Amino acid sequence: MSERVGIEVSIALAEAVKQANVDVVAAYPITPQTHIVEHLSELVADGELDAEFIPVESEHSAMSCSIGAAAAGARVFTATSSQGMALMVEIVFIASSLRLPIVMAMANRAMSGPISIWNDHSDIMLARDTGWIQTVAENGQEMYDSLFHAYRVAEDHGVLLPMIINMDGFTVSHVIEPIEILDQKDVDKYLKPYDWAQRLDPKNPITMGPVGMPEVYTEARMALEEAVKASKPTILKGWKEFGDLTGRYYNPVETYLTEDADTILVTMGSIGETAMTAVDGMRAKGHKVGVARIRLYRPFPNEEVVAALKNAKYVGVVDRYLSFGGNGGPLATEIRSLFYNQSSRPFIFNFIAGLGGRDVTVENFEEMASDVKSLASSNSSELYQIINVRE
Amino acid sequence: MAKEIGAISWKELPLGTAVLEPGSSSRLKTGDWRSKHPVTDYDTCIKCGFCYIYCPDMVYSPTEEGYYEANLFYCKGCGICAYECPKKCITMVEDGSDE
Numbered sequence: 035m036s037e038r039v040g041i042e043v044s045i046a047l048a049e050a051v052k053q054a055n056v057d058v059v060a061a062y063p064i065t066p067q068t069h070i071v072e073h074l075s076e077l078v079a080d081g082e083l084d085a086e087f088i089p090v091e092s093e094h095s096a097m098s099c100s101i102g103a104a105a106a107g108a109r110v111f112t113a114t115s116s117q118g119m120a121l122m123v124e125i126v127f128i129a130s131s132l133r134l135p136i137v138m139a140m141a142n143r144a145m146s147g148p149i150s151i152w153n154d155h156s157d158i159m160l161a162r163d164t165g166w167i168q169t170v171a172e173n174g175q176e177m178y179d180s181l182f183h184a185y186r187v188a189e190d191h192g193v194l195l196p197m198i199i200n201m202d203g204f205t206v207s208h209v210i211e212p213i214e215i216l217d218q219k220d221v222d223k224y225l226k227p228y229d230w231a232q233r234l235d236p237k238n239p240i241t242m243g244p245v246g247m248p249e250v251y252t253e254a255r256m257a258l259e260e261a262v263k264a265s266k267p268t269i270l271k272g273w274k275e276f277g278d279l280t281g282r283y284y285n286p287v288e289t290y291l292t293e294d295a296d297t298i299l300v301t302m303g304s305i306g307e308t309a310m311t312a313v314d315g316m317r318a319k320g321h322k323v324g325v326a327r328i329r330l331y332r333p334f335p336n337e338e339v340v341a342a343l344k345n346a347k348y349v350g351v352v353d354r355y356l357s358f359g360g361n362g363g364p365l366a367t368e369i370r371s372l373f374y375n376q377s378s379r380p381f382i383f384n385f386i387a388g389l390g391g392r393d394v395t396v397e398n399f400e401e402m403a404s405d406v407k408s409l410a411s412s413n414s415s416e417l418y419q420i421i422n423v424r425e
Numbered sequence: 426m427a428k429e430i431g432a433i434s435w436k437e438l439p440l441g442t443a444v445l446e447p448g449s450s451s452r453l454k455t456g457d458w459r460s461k462h463p464v465t466d467y468d469t470c471i472k473c474g475f476c477y478i479y480c481p482d483m484v485y486s487p488t489e490e491g492y493y494e495a496n497l498f499y500c501k502g503c504g505i506c507a508y509e510c511p512k513k514c515i516t517m518v519e520d521g522s523d524e
Binding site: 131132133134194207231232239240241243244246249250252254255257260404 | 432433434436438440441442444445447478513
């Protein structure tokens with residue numbers, strides 16, 4: 035039986051890494067990811083986790099060591115946040131191109147500057163085009179659960195891709211939540227020991243990471259594109275089997291009261307729970323509002339997003355990042371482009387909210403749900419707004 | 426020819442574009458983008474082996490008579506052999522002009 039305990043989410047995640055019995059942890063501490071790495075170093079030092087803990091000198095080295103260890107056939111864990119992702123990003127691209135199933139947790143934090151340790155989705159978007167699978171957790175239980183799912187998916191021989199599991203920094207990573215800790219027997223049933231597909235071995239020498247001349251590069255990128263897209267059935271199967279084991283079923287897009295909604299708000303991460311509270315209040319006043327929460331970010335769940343939103347009249351997509359001088363946030367831009375070729379589509383407006391730790395409140399969601407309707411009838415060419423800005 | 430330069434379908438690429446066979450790069454024809462190639466005048470050649478030593482692509486190999494012969498499969502036409510030859514008996518000739 036699973037045990038439900040009050041525990042800080044970062045510590046619970048580190049315990050999950052222990053339960054997944056990783057071979058190597060190479061990580062550099064950065065706020066708000068620090069507690070995960072600190073706790074893992076304790077677990078290794080105390081002999082509770084039989085793994086190599088590599089105290090690297092930077093995130094660039096953290097990812098380099100992770101790649102080396104994964105290439106040698108080890109199950110590897112690392113973790114980072116914002117500036118750390120920025121420093122390692124050169125090597126992050128290499129991990130996916132080498133098809134090494136590394137799992138990385140990100141406690142999402144704004145990119146400086148000004149210097150901010152607080153939460154938004156800068157780092158998710160920085161890693162967007164790296165060829166890693168990315169999921170986004172809404173709360174601590176989801177983050178704990180996603181660790182096992184990540185190894186299950188990443189190491190599947192039909193996938194073999196690295197995977198980032200995201201949670202909002204502080205608002206999820208540092209809170210104490212009641213979390214159902216899995217029985218080790220259930221973990222072992224769900225997650226088999228790592229069965230590498232290809233590794234560096236002196237008895238059977240291969241070269242990983244050779245130069246890709248113009249004759250090869252396009253084909254190599256095509257192979258990665260197809261691999262990321264082809265990972266989706268395994269991601270879904272992994273969630274289904276996790277649900278069968280624990281009773282907690284996950285989907286690429288989670289919908290809340292969207293079936294009859296004329297207005298749907300789209301969120302990613304922990305603000306989805308605030309949005310649902312706001313929807314409860316608006317429903318009580320007779321407004322037909324729903325929420326669609328994006329859990330799977332890469333590969334992007336096109337079918338599920340269209341299915342969730344196509345019957346709405348008004349869609350407000352909430353981004354927690356902004357592409358400066360572009361057409362708003364990356365999430366909204368992607369959803370809008372997805373609907374362009376659909377025969378019927380809702381009015382889609384983009385709200386930029388919660389940058390660098392700014393709270394996104396129930397009142398904010400009520401305003402957004404109301405604003406998206408009035409914007410639709412205003413014939414404005416405006417595509418996005420940054421909300422909560424002091425003039 | 427396609428395989429020589431590694432041009433294959435994306436479906437056939439090994440996982441992670443790994444090279445699965447050690448030393449397979451020796452089969453890649455890298456001497457296909459030079460504009461000039463070396464021609465040795467064996468009447469002047471003193472068998473010193475400078476061309477053999479200096480060539481960065483190991484194009485030259487010794488013959489039974491002690492001369493050095495060029496295999497142009499890897500030759501980039503850099504001209505280092507001609508520059509270093511103490512007897513100036515190596516001439517860089519325009520590709521195609523002596524065929």
